[in-house]
Structures are given as structure tokens and as C-alpha cells.
Amino acid sequence: MSILINKNSKILVQGFTGTEGTFHATQMIEYGTNLVGGVTPGKGGNTHLDKPVFNTVEDCVKSTGADVSIIFVPPSFAADAIMEATEAGIKLVVCITEGIPTQDMIKVNNYLQGTGTRLIGPNCPGVITADECKVGIMPGFVFKKGRIGIVSKSGTLTYEAADQVAKAGLGISTAVGIGGDPIIGTTTKEAIELFMNDNETDAIVMIGEIGGGMEAEAARYIKEQGNKKPVVGFIAGQTAPPGRRMGHAGAIIGGAEDTAAAKMKIMEECGIHVVKSPADIGKRMAEVMK
């Protein structure tokens, strides 16, 4: 089944006719993604990349039956775009946009409560189900088909992990880039949960970084579930100086689980195969899968 997206997913692009939207939509179509149309307010009725353009997400959904949206609109308008997709009943919204103001995301986060919509991102590379569907900006060829799931806060580090997994003779079921912003739609734990329940995924690579408590939350969940599937973990930022990004008071709320060392310790205690070097992700996964 893979998770989140597959060859039957119908994708629409918000910010379809812009530079970014055009470039990545072209790449997605080349990958074989079932891209059914796009939205650019004011350009409805036109055709772009041989696909119909609509003024609103609602119009696009009505005409095409789209159930997944990918967002490439600028930061000032991105929150609005996410809410528009939610209102139109889109099941999965992937927001690539980087630099959305925090207050906007607080609003979006609240807006999503109780709806049937799942948000991935913002500030993320997107989601890819190998050989089926790419809803993101990642280089598709790196993701060889297989049975390993990847969840990661970072873009290029996801590609790195996928590449190492492939070189170790394994492959990817689905890879999810959840994004590195303070407020994101889908947490590490939620993505892990999806993989744990996916019969096409045998093991998981979990990549985190300093800040926040998401990795610890995911690790505890994995343990509670009886370590159903093996998880290889890496935390970026073991050498990052403290206090560079978080304010004075933030360090208290985040608590002791903020540093790479603390997260790695919790993950190890929860039975995750933690690697210290990013170069060892693939190797370790191969050992675990023997």
C-alpha cells in the first residue's frame, strides 16, 4: 500500500504557473505522477503543461477529483493556500514553501483541527513513493523501489539516506520530508505510525535534528509499540553550538530533550539503532535487515 501517496493519487499544484510550480510540476509529471491540474487565481480556464488551470482549489477538485495538493506559493500567501485546500476537502496537503511566519502557522495548525486534512511541511522536500508518485522537489532517481520507509526533517539529508539505502542493496517504499519549521503539520511520530501500519514497509530510517521534542516523542511511541519494525536513527547537529537559534526562554520550554546528544540517548533507550555518523545510515540498515 505504501503511505500517503501512490499511483492512484490525483495531484493538483497550487501556484501552478509560477517559476517554481512550473519547474517542479514538469519534473513530477516526468516521474510519472498523476498530476491532474493546477490552481493560479486569475488564470482559470487556461492550460499549462497540458493540464487545466483553475481559479480556486474547489473548482479544481470538482473537475478533476484531485485528492492531494502541493503548494509552491510565496510565504505571505502560503497559509491561505493551505486553508483553501483544507476547505476544498483535499486529504493530503504538501507545503514546500519556506519562510511562512509563525503566527500564520499557529492559525493554520488550529484551522486543521477536526478536518480530514493532513498537512506535510511547510519548508519540506515533500513525499515520494518510489516508482509510483512524487509530490515534492526531490531528485526522483535516488529513490530506488524497496521496503524501507524514511522520515526526515531535512531535504538533502533525505536524499543522502535514500542513496545510502540503495547502495546497501535495499530500497525505499515511501520517503516523507516533514520539514524543519517549529510548527509543522505531520510530526515524526505520526509519520512513523503510518510506516508501522504499512505492509509495504519493513524498516524505517528516522532522521532528526536539534530543537524540539519530536524525535523523543517518536522514540517513545516506537518502544510502546514493542519495536514492531526496526528503526535506524540519526540526529543532525551533534556539533551545533547551543543557543544559536533558540531564544533565552525557549530553552526552558524545549527542556532537556533539545540537544542531539539527549535525543540520541532517548532513541537508543527506546531500541532505535542510532548511528553517530551520517555516512553509516545505509550500512547500519543493511546490518539490521540481515
Next chain:
Amino acid sequence: MNLHEYQAKELLKKYNVPVQEGYACNTPHEAEEAYRQIKTQYGSNFAVLKAQIHAGGRGKGKVKETGINGVKVAKSGEEVTEFSQKLLGGTLVTIQTGEEGKVINKILVAQDMYYDGPSERKEFYLSILLDRSLGQNVIMYSTEGGMDIEEVAHNTPDKIFKEWVHPAGGLEPFQARKIAFNFGLSGDAFKNCVRFVTNLYKAYQGLECSMLEINPLFKTADNKMVAVDCKMGLDENALMRHPDLSAMRDLSEEDPTEVEAAKYNLNFVKLDGNVGCMVNGAGLAMATMDMIKLSGGEPANFLDVGGTANAQTVEAGFKIILKDPNVKAILINIFGGIVRCDRVAQGVIDAYKNLGNIHIPIIVRLQGTNAEEAKKLIDESGLKVQSAILLSEAADLVKKAVA
């Protein structure tokens, strides 16, 4: 983006948040004039001189050159002259600045709030920030004001209260009352506190702060509630909506190399190590730093060149890293996705030739789209650049370079 105390207080006043009033001064002469103003306005011979730098711990910190503390109470015009001369232009070292300290370009000459009156004076702590796990803003407060809040949190966690603000409704009146009750206030002080907290939250929202800390939040002897100190951070992503706030950026407070890097859209953070690095993507950049450490080196910087690693950005990156005399080797780690590796390789070669005099080993690891072609380009360039495709190969090359 951080603001100075004097800037933050000006902004708070626009939201009717009472602050300790004062004047920002660049010279001892201006300080003397400010003192005269304060004396007539508030009828007190006391004034507080506060160094304006982007770091906490100023009161206990000391100016390197003159030995004076970063916050001083002056009891006369003469003392204002003396203290302002000893502060302005000096280098203030506090627990947060590191040994190098920060140069004081401005001081705030402020009114004295610790005057006598009918009731007891009190210091509280109050801050507003984002609770990431809930995606909501939280007000954190304590009766233990004027102290290092991290210490309070560690020693007496029961003295720290939290009030979460609902994202749809905003701060409700009952929440503001609860805070004032928990402070143990009554009468006028209670009413003033409710107003203070309500308006402060409006300021936090209106200015789109990332963090707003009032320490101490001060109850005067005549029951006023006043922000005596204020630390304000603004959400950089929201600055596009606030050009007036953007204009308040004080670049002299930031690392000059980081400011220069930002001009080229490079995300750079200076560190103390001996191996420089240039990477695409923040996560991979942090992971590369970790790998340098595991290979026996110490990362000299964090540098994310973003999605467009071309000859210009690579050259700018080289120049910035090479400014640091401690750098013994540079590792370039690019995972080419949309960016083609052969283009990046050509960029590295061009930049290397343009700069001419690079005397330290350069290790280039290019993986992803056209990685093989890229390696060939580097290997055949005749330059003293070592190439790798696998991350583990790059790690071995770093190991050799720092051995």
C-alpha cells in the same frame, strides 16, 4: 532578529504597555542632557544608565577597559558624566557575550523606578513565546523576578507558571486575571497588572515577536506595573510585513562575516574549529559538521549554500571560509538533486582558479545527478582538489587532512 532594550520599549509604549522611561544616548553629552530631562520630568536625582547590547547579564557584566558594570545607578549629574564616559565605546563582557564581549555604542539613561511609597516594591518575571509541541503561544511567569529564570526553573520549578493562549481567541480576560492573582496582587496593582499583560500580549501578536521577555516586571511602591527591562526577538519570516521593524536591525551587533554571507544568500554561522565546510541544505550541513568531528577535525563553520550552488556562491563561500586563519582544510559536500553535480564541479574549479592562492587542501564530495562526470571534471582539472562520491570516502579524506 533581536532588538535593543530601548527599541523594544519604544514599541511597547505604542501598545500602551508602561515601561521605565528613558532616552537612548550616543555620547556623554547626550546622557547629561537626558539626565536633566529625567530630573525635571520625574523629580528624582537618580537615573539608571544601561548599556545597550544584544546580550543578557549586563548588570553583573563588566566593561573590559574601565571595570564598570553594564548597568549603573547615578545619583548626580557628575556621576552620569563619569559613568557614561566609562560605558560608551567600552567592551562589555557578560555571561552571555563570551570573553570577547560586545562594544557599547549606545546607553539608555532611564528613570529610577525603585522610589519609596505606600506599598512594597516587587519584581516579577513574565515572558511570551511559542510552545512548539502545541503550536500555541504560552505566557510563562514567576514571582521570582529580576533573577536568572533558568536558575529559578531548575531550583524551584513550582514557582514557574504557564498560561497557554488559544490560537483562535487570543488571551482571554480570565487568563490575565489569573496571572495577576498568581502574582499575589490586589487593588490598583491587580488592575494595572491585568492591563499590562493584556496589552503586552497584543504587542507580541502585533509585532509578530518570536520571544518577548520582561524581567523584571516591576510593581512600584505606588502600585504601578512597569517593564523595567525588555528582551524582544522578532520572527524573521514575518519581517516582510513590517518594514518599520526591519529598519531597526542593528548590524553592528551581528558577526560581520555572517552579515556578508547573507548578502550572497548564504546561511553561515561561525564556529571555532579547523575544517571549513560548504554544503547544500541545512540538515546535511549539520550532518557534515558532525562527520568532520567524528573524523578527528572540528567544524569551523556551518554554511548552507541552498538550492543554487553555482560558481558565484561557491566563490563567495570560499572567500568567507578562508577569512578564518584557523581553517586547515575545506570540505564541500553537495548532494545534487535538481542542481547538477557537474555544474557545481565546474563552479568549484572556476572559483578555485579565480581566487588563485588557496594553500589548504580542498575536498569535494559530489553525489547525485551527474556525480561521475563531476568527479572526472575535478580529477582532470589539475588542481589540488581531492574528490569523493561517497560520504564515507569524504570522511576518510578529512581524516587524512587533519592528521
